[in-house]
Amino acid sequence: MKRVYPVEDYCMGCGLCEVACATEHSKSKDIVKAYKEEAVTPRNFVERKEYLSYSINCRHCEEPSCIEACITGAVDFDEDGRVLIDQARCVACWSCIMACPFGVIKRDTVNNVSTKCDQCVERETPACVQACPNRALIYEER
Amino acid sequence: MLYKSFVDSFSDYIIDRNEDKCILCRICERQCSYEAHGFDKKNSVMTKQDHKCICCRRCEAMCPTGAISIRENPSQFKRNSNWTASHRKNIYKQAETGGILLVGMGNPTGKQPTYFDRMLLDASQVTNPSIDPLREPMELRTYLGRKPDRLEFEEKDGRVSLKTKLTPQLKLEYPIMFSAMSYGAINYNVHVGMARASQKMGIYYNTGEGGLHKSLYPYGANTIVQVASGRFGVNAEYLNVAGGIEIKIGQGAKPGIGGHLPGEKVNEEVSRTRMIPAGTDALSPAPHHDIYSIEDLRQLIYALKEATDYKNPVSVKIAAVHNSAAIASGIVRAGADILTLDGYRGGTGAAPLVTRNNVGIPIELALASVDQRLRDEGIRNHVSIVVGGGIRSSADVVKAIALGADAVYIGTATLVSVGCTLCRMCFTGKCPWGIATNDQSLSKRINPDIAEEKLSNLIRGWGLEIKEIIGGMGLNALESMRGSRHRLRGVGLSESELDILGIAPAGK
Numbered sequence: 001m002k003r004v005y006p007v008e009d010y011c012m013g014c015g016l017c018e019v020a021c022a023t024e025h026s027k028s029k030d031i032v033k034a035y036k037e038e039a040v041t042p043r044n045f046v047e048r049k050e051y052l053s054y055s056i057n058c059r060h061c062e063e064p065s066c067i068e069a070c071i072t073g074a075v076d077f078d079e080d081g082r083v084l085i086d087q088a089r090c091v092a093c094w095s096c097i098m099a100c101p102f103g104v105i106k107r108d109t110v111n112n113v114s115t116k117c118d119q120c121v122e123r124e125t126p127a128c129v130q131a132c133p134n135r136a137l138i139y140e141e142r
Numbered sequence: 143m144l145y146k147s148f149v150d151s152f153s154d155y156i157i158d159r160n161e162d163k164c165i166l167c168r169i170c171e172r173q174c175s176y177e178a179h180g181f182d183k184k185n186s187v188m189t190k191q192d193h194k195c196i197c198c199r200r201c202e203a204m205c206p207t208g209a210i211s212i213r214e215n216p217s218q219f220k221r222n223s224n225w226t227a228s229h230r231k232n233i234y235k236q237a238e239t240g241g242i243l244l245v246g247m248g249n250p251t252g253k254q255p256t257y258f259d260r261m262l263l264d265a266s267q268v269t270n271p272s273i274d275p276l277r278e279p280m281e282l283r284t285y286l287g288r289k290p291d292r293l294e295f296e297e298k299d300g301r302v303s304l305k306t307k308l309t310p311q312l313k314l315e316y317p318i319m320f321s322a323m324s325y326g327a328i329n330y331n332v333h334v335g336m337a338r339a340s341q342k343m344g345i346y347y348n349t350g351e352g353g354l355h356k357s358l359y360p361y362g363a364n365t366i367v368q369v370a371s372g373r374f375g376v377n378a379e380y381l382n383v384a385g386g387i388e389i390k391i392g393q394g395a396k397p398g399i400g401g402h403l404p405g406e407k408v409n410e411e412v413s414r415t416r417m418i419p420a421g422t423d424a425l426s427p428a429p430h431h432d433i434y435s436i437e438d439l440r441q442l443i444y445a446l447k448e449a450t451d452y453k454n455p456v457s458v459k460i461a462a463v464h465n466s467a468a469i470a471s472g473i474v475r476a477g478a479d480i481l482t483l484d485g486y487r488g489g490t491g492a493a494p495l496v497t498r499n500n501v502g503i504p505i506e507l508a509l510a511s512v513d514q515r516l517r518d519e520g521i522r523n524h525v526s527i528v529v530g531g532g533i534r535s536s537a538d539v540v541k542a543i544a545l546g547a548d549a550v551y552i553g554t555a556t557l558v559s560v561g562c563t564l565c566r567m568c569f570t571g572k573c574p575w576g577i578a579t580n581d582q583s584l585s586k587r588i589n590p591d592i593a594e595e596k597l598s599n600l601i602r603g604w605g606l607e608i609k610e611i612i613g614g615m616g617l618n619a620l621e622s623m624r625g626s627r628h629r630l631r632g633v634g635l636s637e638s639e640l641d642i643l644g645i646a647p648a649g650k
Binding site (some may be wrong): 009013014017031034053 | 162166173591
């Protein structure tokens with residue numbers, strides 16, 4: 001299965017991947033509105049320490065702790081093996097957040113649900129990968 | 143003037159941020175290595191300090207909403223054509239520091255004419271019809287090195303073979319090479335990009351005086367290694383792994399002076415490559431301490447040829463100065479295979495402002511006079527001429543070749559193709575585009591894969607344009623146009639300038 005992999009050697013920590021993610025997951029698909037009106041939570045985030053940085057998002061594990069932890073069955077695989085959250089069934093207990101070993105599930109404080117990378121199901125290439133100006137995010141099968 | 147120097151109190155640029163578009167993503171703040179942008183957490187607003195802005199436009203390019211624009215500060219000193227603002231500011235700076243003013247890149251003043259812009263090219267009409275490069279094969283291949291005075295052949299069993307022993311040549315698929323820019327002045331990632339692009343496009347790049355990183359030895363066949371006055375990183379392996387060797391005598395941006403890489407830029411890898419202790423200043427002396435005459439130069443040329451078993455052509459690079467023609471004649475007679483001329487508009491990582499803006503001569507005039515002198519002396523075929531320092535486009539390449547060059551070096555254009563915006567602050571080591579810096583967080587901004595693609599595209603694009611131009615002249619090989627000054631006409635030039643360039647005025 002294809003996954004988004006960070007290349008830390010060339011990640012410059014700019015954060016454009018986060019902006020792309022928030023915009024892609026907004027209703028308006030407009031950058032300014034996504035931030036100023038909708039306050040969309042980006043599902044990825046850049047880790048930074050001194051000169052090191054890389055963008056991290058859901059690993060779409062083969063045996064995901066979040067699926068096991070979810071009390072309502074809101075987290076599940078889709079037919080392609082992606083791990084997705086059905087937000088209509090999420091009760092904001094944050095069990096998945098506590099279970100995730102990578103810390104890549106976030107609280108969407110506007111809608112009060114858990115949120116995480118869905119690999120931009122409708123796009124051929126995830127928005128973050130396309131947005132990275134330095135090819136520090138790669139979408140491929142390994 | 144609060145907490146600012148006097149000169150910093152007059153901002154050159156103003157950062158305009160459109161608050162309606164700003165989403166507080168703080169990308170501008172993270173990308174600015176000069177800390178011109180900031181973030182006020184308490185009030186949740188972006189802040190700025192105009193006087194720190196160097197107009198590199200990194201923030202503008204990276205802002206996802208296009209909220210930022212950088213503009214020149216309209217507030218200026220009282221107009222005075224003689225005492226320009228820069229003259230006044232330079233004095234303010236020196237009055238505060240008492241030092242030499244350092245600058246980066248080439249002379250931006252434009253006070254002397256750019257002769258390339260005053261020369262126009264020819265094209266065929268009716269007779270000697272033009273050639274369409276998309277339909278017919280065109281040849282840009284160039285060989286650099288000493289050419290024999292005559293060729294002798296021998297015939298054996300009906301097969302003809304060359305009897306004359308040829309001297310080593312550099313084979314270029316395009317008449318363009320990436321100039322000498324040392325590892326240290328620019329970082330490893332840019333060097334990787336240049337090395338890979340050179341191999342891919344069948345051209346050469348020059349290491350500059352900072353040695354060659356061991357990991358780049360596999361690209362040696364497309365590398366010209368430099369031996370400069372500091373002899374940084376020079377050893378037998380370095381010389382032999384390369385395709386060619388260049389003795390650097392002078393540089394167009396700073397003729398007569400050596401180089402200075404500050405100790406802060408000498409990290410572990412640079413230290414290993416240059417063979418100097420980490421953290422120490424890398425000072426290359428103004429002269430080679432073993433070269434005080436053409437005879438001394440000859441000794442070094444032949445020492446290098448001996449060291450490489452006469453397999454590598456040796457180039458000698460000089461800055462274009464007043465007596466270039468006579469010096470060039472001496473260099474050719476000393477045994478150089480390639481003569482590199484660097485014009486005064488050439489770039490640099492760091493040079494004293496007073497030198498860069500006032501010393502040397504334009505490359506067009508130096509090239510024309512050197513080429514003519516070598517022809518007059520009947521030794522033009524003993525050397526290939528490569529020119530650098532002011533080549534901005536494929537048109538400049540064609541004009542230089544028509545004036546008599548065999549190939550060109552591009553330095554500034556190389557860096558521009560990987561993102562340089564000519565903010566001219568290379569000497570600070572804080573290059574926001576990740577080029578002229580060894581800072582680990584900044585040099586990551588150059589991904590060698592992207593650099594390789596951009597550099598290759600530039601060479602390919604210029605190659606296509608050169609083919610269009612020479613095809614328009616009815617030629618199918620660049621070799622046929624080399625030194626054809628009758629293909630050039632001058633506009634707005636004096637009699638003596640036309641005479642030196644060896645071209646007729648337009649209309650004649």
